[in-house]
Amino acid sequence: MAKAQRRDTGELYYIATMKPVDGEDDERIERHRRERDGWGFTTIEQQTDIENLLQKCDKGGSFLLDSVTALLFNEMNLEKTIKGLSALIENIGSIVIVSDYIYSDAMVYDDYTENYRKDLARLDCFAAKHCDVVLEIAYSGMIVHKGGEGFKVLYDKML
Numbered sequence: 668m669a670k671a672q673r674r675d676t677g678e679l680y681y682i683a684t685m686k687p688v689d690g691e692d693d694e695r696i697e698r699h700r701r702e703r704d705g706w707g708f709t710t711i712e713q714q715t716d717i718e719n720l721l722q723k724c725d726k727g728g729s730f731l732l733d734s735v736t737a738l739l740f741n742e743m744n745l746e747k748t749i750k751g752l753s754a755l756i757e758n759i760g761s762i763v764i765v766s767d768y769i770y771s772d773a774m775v776y777d778d779y780t781e782n783y784r785k786d787l788a789r790l791d792c793f794a795a796k797h798c799d800v801v802l803e804i805a806y807s808g809m810i811v812h813k814g815g816e817g818f819k820v821l822y823d824k825m826l
């Protein structure tokens with residue numbers, strides 16, 4: 668999707684927010700890099716202080732932020748994460764924001780995890796409110812929640 672909204676002259680950025688903690692994470696990151704190879708992305712590792720990447724890039728570019736789930740986990744501060752995300756949305760050309768859907772299971776978690784899940788839901792709502800298009804993509808299916816009907820056609824062609 669980020670490639671689809673890329674401007675002719677703008678850079679294409681992949682904003683990687685995952686902070687690896689073990690070998691499995693390192694393998695996942697390396698797999699993601701291989702999968703993006705040849706797509707034209709410049710990768711920026713920005714695990715915290717997301718607004719600081721504005722100093723490292725062409726603000727007229729197209730951005731793929733993967734993911735706010737990891738970003739919030741790294742920051743563990745909803746207000747700071749929202750402030751940083753807001754700075755991005757207000758100051759760059761276009762952005763695709765990836766978040767993980769972690770709300771549908773019936774598990775009862777400890778207070779720490781439940782607070783994180785609630786904060787992620789708030790962060791997702793903030794992003795949805797400030798973005799023109801909101802899509803839910805899972806298991807090769809797409810639900811358009813806001814705008815983006817044209818992306819449905821594009822997405823179907825990609826499959």
